[in-house]
Amino acid sequence: MATPDALAFRFFSLQVVRTESLGPSLVRVTFAGDDLAHFHSDGRDQSLSLFLPAEGRSKPAVPFEEGENWYQAWRELPDDVRAVMRSYTLRALRRDPDEIDIDFVLHGVEPGAAVAAGPASRWAADAKPGAEVVLIGPAVADNRAIRFRPAEGTDLVLMWGDETALPALLASLESLPAGLPVRAWVEVPHAGDVQDVVTAADAEVTWLVRDESSAEGAFPALDAIRAAGLPSARKPYVWLAGEAGRMKELRRHFVGERGVDRRQVTFVGYWRRGLTEEQLREQPQE
Incomplete structure (x- = not known):
């Protein structure tokens, strides 16, 4: 059965x-x-x-x-x-x-x-x-393959994603209630990839167009997030999705530098630089 x-x-x-x-x-x-x-x-x-x-x-x-x-x-x-x-x-x-x-x-x-x-x-x-x-x-609307789950009482949502996470990020923004403060950073390869954002939340979305000529290891999104002034919040929620290595750096920033409770951080590695999906599937899950 x-x-x-x-x-x-x-x-x-x-x-x-x-x-x-x-x-x-x-x-x-x-x-x-x-x-x-x-x-x-x-x-x-x-x-x-x-x-x-x-x-x-x-x-x-x-x-x-x-x-x-x-x-x-x-x-x-x-x-x-x-x-x-x-x-x-x-x-x-x-x-x-x-x-x-x-x-x-x-x-x-x-x-x-x-x-x-x-x-x-x-x-x-x-x-x-x-x-x-x-x-x-x-086949069931609320299922374990939905990871974006701000806890009750969340008063600030922080998001980062690259182009692979864009559909999930935009759909999640659309689900948020009116007035909830949101700050999101989205990396895309080209300016033409920027999309309209539809949400009732109080969302500020920063689009970062990737510079493919930048030095190896450069991560402008992390610099932009570090420099950002964020609204005060008692119970922030962080959602990070995209390339696994970048996601880890951002998770360390939000938990270690911003003091966000690690239990209120959701991180999903959609891909890993240098690996095919078949190879990534064989990697140990963290």
């Missing part, structure tokens, strides 16, 4: 409906399918596992008929058959009709890119209506 936690998540077979460019580095892909009637989420930074077809194939091979043994069965598929699994966050869920949006970062798809695009970037850059995917997503 499946455990209660397992019942909170299920497989969804979906198709691309449309795509929308959000900037030089970002594309939004909208998915639909009958299965979405069973998809429920409170949003915020809801994480998902997305399966894309292996190169040269039209459908993702995911042996979900194996039940709880699907992961091992998936790992044992031949390399040229096994679906590509990547982690993403939900940008939006809509009803009538049932649709979800997932925003993809396009790394390395531009001509002459220093680093070649990975399979997910290549797929998203060329996604067409009707393309089929499979994802593992929530």
